[in-house]
Amino acid sequence: MNLLTFRTEEDLNRAGAGLIASLLQIKPKAALGLATGSTPIGIYEELVKLHRSGSVSFAKASSYNLDEYVGLSGSHPASYRCFMNTHLFDLVDIDPANTHVPNGLAVDLEQECDYYDAMLEDAGIDLQLLGLGHNGHIGFNEPDDSLIAGTHAAMLQRQTIEANARFFDSEQDVPKQAITMGVAGIMKARQIMLVVRGASKAKIAQQALTGPITTQCPASLLQLHPNLVVLMDEAAGAWAK
Ligand SMILES: N[C@@H]1[C@@H](O)[C@H](O)[C@@H](COP(=O)(O)O)O[C@@H]1O
Numbered sequence: 001m002n003l004l005t006f007r008t009e010e011d012l013n014r015a016g017a018g019l020i021a022s023l024l025q026i027k028p029k030a031a032l033g034l035a036t037g038s039t040p041i042g043i044y045e046e047l048v049k050l051h052r053s054g055s056v057s058f059a060k061a062s063s064y065n066l067d068e069y070v071g072l073s074g075s076h077p078a079s080y081r082c083f084m085n086t087h088l089f090d091l092v093d094i095d096p097a098n099t100h101v102p103n104g105l106a107v108d109l110e111q112e113c114d115y116y117d118a119m120l121e122d123a124g125i126d127l128q129l130l131g132l133g134h135n136g137h138i139g140f141n142e143p144d145d146s147l148i149a150g151t152h153a154a155m156l157q158r159q160t161i162e163a164n165a166r167f168f169d170s171e172q173d174v175p176k177q178a179i180t181m182g183v184a185g186i187m188k189a190r191q192i193m194l195v196v197r198g199a200s201k202a203k204i205a206q207q208a209l210t211g212p213i214t215t216q217c218p219a220s221l222l223q224l225h226p227n228l229v230v231l232m233d234e235a236a237g238a239w240a241k
Contacts, residue, residue: 005237017046033128058094066139102179128189136217140180149184
């Protein structure tokens with residue numbers, strides 16, 4: 001595991017974007033595993049800047065997002081599809097046909113999950129970007145007695161609904177279910193970049209990265225990944241010094 005702490009958010013964003021840009025330079029057809037939430041926004045902003053300056057192209061790349069709310073269409077402003085279009089896809093030269101986000105409106109969720117897994121298997125994620133939930137979740141893999149390997153429809157925990165209510169008009173509007181890549185799908189990525197920001201996540205980051213590996217903290221499984229890089233700001237990574 002490579003633990004990196006950054007003095008400023010700008011430094012962290014540059015490092016994160018730099019990693020993705022270097023991969024695309026070496027492997028233009030890279031399959032990127034992407035994440036939503038507030039954590040990756042700064043990294044996407046840096047990537048857009050790099051793209052505008054001509055330093056990076058997504059023209060041959062493909063992307064696979066971690067998750068999507070069940071019941072939201074891609075045009076709903078709080079959907080992860082809409083988030084990705086707004087923060088990255090519409091601002092760079094990626095072919096929209098090569099961007100993949102689970103379909104939250106799928107009538108048959110099981111079929112949608114199987115379809116997504118088959119796509120992931122085919123693509124082989126080169127780099128998976130991850131944020132961290134306050135309860136240790138990754139994607140929408142919530143703490144539990146057991147975890148699910150493949151893409152599945154997950155029930156969101158109260159804490160997650162509360163944390164994500166800021167993206168909706170009210171807490172009642174937050175969907176209770178989401179389609180998420182499973183832990184095996186995440187762990188299959190050739191490289192994982194976990195990004196953690198803010199003092200409120202310091203404790204769970206420390207627990208996930210140095211504590212016991214347990215399904216009660218899904219991010220702790222990342223300790224088993226052979227190629228994990230963790231980017232933290234000083235507030236989240238104070239314990240790592
Ligand atoms: N499903 C997403 C996760 O993929 C994300 O990592 C997490 C943290 O979000 P934030 O970065 O906004 O703290 O929230 C959501 O629940």
